Amino acid sequence: MATTTPTPSAAKGPAPRGAAPVRRRPRGLGGSRGRALNFWLFTGPFLIGLIVFVYVPIGWSLWLSLHNAQGTVTPTEFVGLGNYADMLGDGDFVDSLVNFTIFAAIIVPITYALSLTLALLVHRIRFMKAFFRSVFFLPTACSFVVASLVWKMSLFNGLRYGMMNTVLGWFGIDSIAWLASPHPPWYWLVICSARLWLQCGFYMILFLAALQNIPRELYEAAAVDGAKPGWQTFRHITLPQLRATSVAVVLLLLIAAYQAFDEFYNILDEGRATWGRPPLVDLYLQALGANQDYGHASAGALILALLIALVTLVQGRFLGFGRGDEK
């Protein structure tokens, strides 16, 4: 995912200075065989682990998805694509996929905009930079469980002693049971604010780092050309320079949105609210939990993985993921 524009040295091939002119071959790694050996030496331990602890389970899941695997992970009854057909024919699961495509379309731009705004603000100031950076990054230390706890038990508690209700009370407004019913859909406010609080700081750091890497000369040159500081420079210099980071951030956010589980599960009544149910919560309730229906669970999870890969690919084509890499 992320990425791209390799740095000049990577993009341009052999560095022009230093070692390059020396034609003498470095000892011990001559030839493609030596390079292959070294490649496997470096990546071997990781790849073995990845195969054993990630690919084998993925393959196992794939196999389970083709079987009737209730209450067992060594099933014998082959059902072909039956589980997939069941999942795709199941209105609730398909609904959750559709809902979460909408959710992603909303939460991703908001998180993107907010993180970038914070980064721009922090980048501009001269004093207390470290302080503000810390403040916005601090929520990253909290797990989704912690956030759900604070949100549900204290901040958006539906009773009079919830903080939001206390604030409303000061204006004479009745307490709102934020999570009781989807009419009106207050639960989106609760969920989205928790997600923004947890995530923005991390992406802000990515943007901040990228902002630091924009060469000053670009701004100076723009100023000479008569560009006004503010929107114009942002539009024509900052934003294009942030393209690679933006692609990476959007990609990470998309994946995170589709894989949402914790805060929805915890805040929305252990997943019992039938609205705003993400695909993973739906799978959990239907199959992964005590129901032990691993065949359907695997089929559903793999459909979700395919959807994520697809969205990622489309987003990549659209925003230019990997262009730098292909050189």
Added chain:
Amino acid sequence: MGNTGLYLALGVATVLFLVPFYLIVRNALSTDADITGESWRFFPTDLQWGNVKELFDDPSVPFAKALWNSTVVAVLHTLGTLLVCSLAGYGLARIPYAHANKVLYAVLFTLMVPAAVTFVPSYVLVSSLGWVSSLRGLIIPGLFSGFTAFLFRQYFLGFPKELEEAARVDGLGYWGAYWRIVVPNSLNFFAAISVITFISGWNAFLWPLVIGQDQSSWTVQVALSSYMTAQTINIHLIFMATAVSILPLVLVFVFLQRWLVQGVAQTGIKG
């Protein structure tokens, strides 16, 4: 936007971002009656420092032990991940090998797959290795993060090539160049990744819950969950446990965040 405007905006954002922390601390140091009382109290009338003692004295939840376990696991998890993933990242970024791109895509593919897909088979696999209830069962399966390896690759792509090549010419080979030149010059980035990895190790919940067997092996997250499922919820204890569980991370952040930004600035995720 003028300077005043900037600081004003940042000030407002700061307040909003700190509210949840304020709530955690306020609730942690209150009595339940203060928290659920009819009128809002900004601060507890009496700071209940006794809540700290109550948390650590509770015989049914070994909280101090859980803190220690989490520390051990998060540290080993971090060290292991750094070692394995940085080597892989370097190999992918720097060693010209015909099939390197295919390997890279295989690594990236794992990011698309939700953990739910692999959880149950992973557990069965690890348990059949006999690793249940052991440190290796808790730590080793988590070391192979495609994301971290990918971040390292992006970083190493941007590492000045000249330095290494000089070293290799001196007869160090890839291996020697990596350890003598690349690593010592990349400490910022390693620090940044450590922070991110440490958080994930510290906040992990489901794997420790399933792999850990007796109470003496609970991590902080598992202990925290036991407070939430107790018979009658003690709001002050839950929040005190929460406060204590995030404190180490907050400290790590406050002291290491400078490196974090610098480190991230050196990744491939940049403009």
Added chain:
Amino acid sequence: MSNISRGRDWDRRGVLRAMGGVAALGGLAACGSNTGRSGGGGGSIKQMYHAYGEQGTQQAAKKFADAYGKAKVTIEWVPGEYESKLATTLLGSGAPDVFEYHPDLQLVRSRQIVPLDDIIADVKDDFLPEDITANSVDGKIYGIRMIDDPQFFFYRKSLFEKAGVKPPATFDELIDAAHKLTSGKVKGLYIGQNLKTISKPLVWSTGPHYLDADHRIAYHTDNLVETLTKARELYKSKSLLLGAPTEVWDPASFLQGLCAIQWCGIWAIPAIQKAFGDDFGIFPFPKSGAKGRQVVYNGGWSTYVSAKAKDVDAAKEFVKWLWIDQKKYQQEWALDYGFHIPARKSIAAGADKLKSGVAAEAVELFNTHGVFDDPYWTEGMFNILLDAVVNSVRDNKSPEAELDSADKKIERALKKLG
């Protein structure tokens, strides 16, 4: 020992909890800590409990285990997420040999538990017939009931008097009472937020159980449709406590004076007594419609032996020793740490704690209005019907249409399990 049905009914919070957070960081896989011993070798038995809330229970479980002479018994005490942890561990090689759970056809069909007829045969009559039936599939007994935990409504007597309300006997009276008892800061009724718990008595109060004797759908009646419609009206009125942070297994909302009536269970009696003295009473879920019945839900826990146990016979022998022979321990387990009804009639008969006051009333309700779980009704079916209830009551959807679509899915599940 806390809420009985915790594993099945109320508490699954945070499952797969780590995943979202971890995924947000891009799939850094979950990892955590353990310094514990490795699984037992020969001659050892692993026994798994969910984490009971009462002080002393864990120590008691350990004490019982240590007292067993024939094998080394180790205890695994699981906080939260008991159900999913059990489901997962049963698949691997670290699986418990003996564990507590609820009757579930699924475990039998996938051959995860073994019949216990031989060890219970001699004392079968000392258990309630319903507790035996609830653990029987195809005529074989798979579980031994450890404790019974009835659930009912708690109410404040003083508030009832002030509002001139009597304990309601019908659903309409309950709704009426909820309206009358609602005043300013106190809501009339608390039935939980996610409806997971209340959905059981709500359905049963209309007359039938989920399934009939031939394991066919029985819940779908006009009476249920009508009851769900009324429940929706109640939900929309301002008389229901909504937005409380804890579910109904926790008496906190009642104790904080946020509501006049709350659904909860026998385990809450000591805490409520401490707070309100004599100023509280209990009543069953009132009947709905002419064909309806009053309902007390009899939850509880039973013990099972894993089919994958290292030594099935040794595990069965241990279960017989602890849950059949050691009546002293069984009594201690049910009565010394909290309030539960011992599963053995002979022990329950001698339990002084349950002979007076509200506790005695609870036992009486248990005996007259108790409804037990049906082992043929699986977790999957429960989830499907619960969705229909939630959609009807909390989300304004048509009960008839919701039940029709639930029927289809449940039919499919029934067919699959045979």
